[in-house]
Amino acid sequence: MRQPLVVGNWKMNGTRDSVRQLLDAIVAGVSADSPVAVGVCPPYVFIPQAAQHLSGTPVLLGAQNVADHEAGAYTGEVSASMLKEFDCKLAIVGHSERRSLYGESDALVAARYQQAIDHGLTPLLCIGETLEQREAGETFAVVDSQLDAVLEKAGIQSLSKAVIAYEPVWAIGTGKTATPQQAQEVHAHIRQRIAAQDADIAGQVRILYGGSVNDANAKSLFGMADIDGGLIGGASLKADAFLTIVQSAAETI
Ligand code: PEP
Numbered sequence: 001m002r003q004p005l006v007v008g009n010w011k012m013n014g015t016r017d018s019v020r021q022l023l024d025a026i027v028a029g030v031s032a033d034s035p036v037a038v039g040v041c042p043p044y045v046f047i048p049q050a051a052q053h054l055s056g057t058p059v060l061l062g063a064q065n066v067a068d069h070e071a072g073a074y075t076g077e078v079s080a081s082m083l084k085e086f087d088c089k090l091a092i093v094g095h096s097e098r099r100s101l102y103g104e105s106d107a108l109v110a111a112r113y114q115q116a117i118d119h120g121l122t123p124l125l126c127i128g129e130t131l132e133q134r135e136a137g138e139t140f141a142v143v144d145s146q147l148d149a150v151l152e153k154a155g156i157q158s159l160s161k162a163v164i165a166y167e168p169v170w171a172i173g174t175g176k177t178a179t180p181q182q183a184q185e186v187h188a189h190i191r192q193r194i195a196a197q198d199a200d201i202a203g204q205v206r207i208l209y210g211g212s213v214n215d216a217n218a219k220s221l222f223g224m225a226d227i228d229g230g231l232i233g234g235a236s237l238k239a240d241a242f243l244t245i246v247q248s249a250a251e252t253i
Pocket of ligand 1: 009167171172173174175210211212213231232233234235
């Protein structure tokens, strides 16, 4: 049985005060025996504050990216070992905003993923197609090549310590959600592709859906057989909506 996971990606939002308020509300809403694993990924600068706030709570702390090197002359980057010092458990890698706005290649994403694995951070690997690619019938080919780039570097076994997020680019921040059937089709494909290499790992690995998930549509998405929770952007900035999404995941168990 795969424990559902719901993770908030706060992107470049927040102030010290809003972070405190949001974390207060999330901590109050997630019990120690929650059947759903819950995480938040604030901007780097708020990670020390969040680490302190979340200490002793079941809410997992994550980063929105992680450096592709151990240490050194890499201005602007934050290493996996630094994140570990602040109790981070998760690191998003390959988010489509990083790929499209900052030109992150599959090779760079694979190196970031490898760093997370090497340092005991759980990489949350984002893969997904653009609208143009979907309309050209290339969805499976795109997610396959994004996944393969990582597995060729890190190996199939690394997936036992990772999470995949299928995030169709056309659904991120647009208010357009994939239908549960559209999402399930791609999730099942990803799982089958992994199963072709290792059936056990395919059965264990959590595949989250991301793309305009909100408190109204979460339950129907999470109810699909191969959807194991969500990576939530906009709706994770509102505690009520985020906690309703967490509750929706609990109701599908
Ligand atoms: C995301 O940033 O990963 C995301 C899914 O954003 P949103 O929920 O706002 O579409």
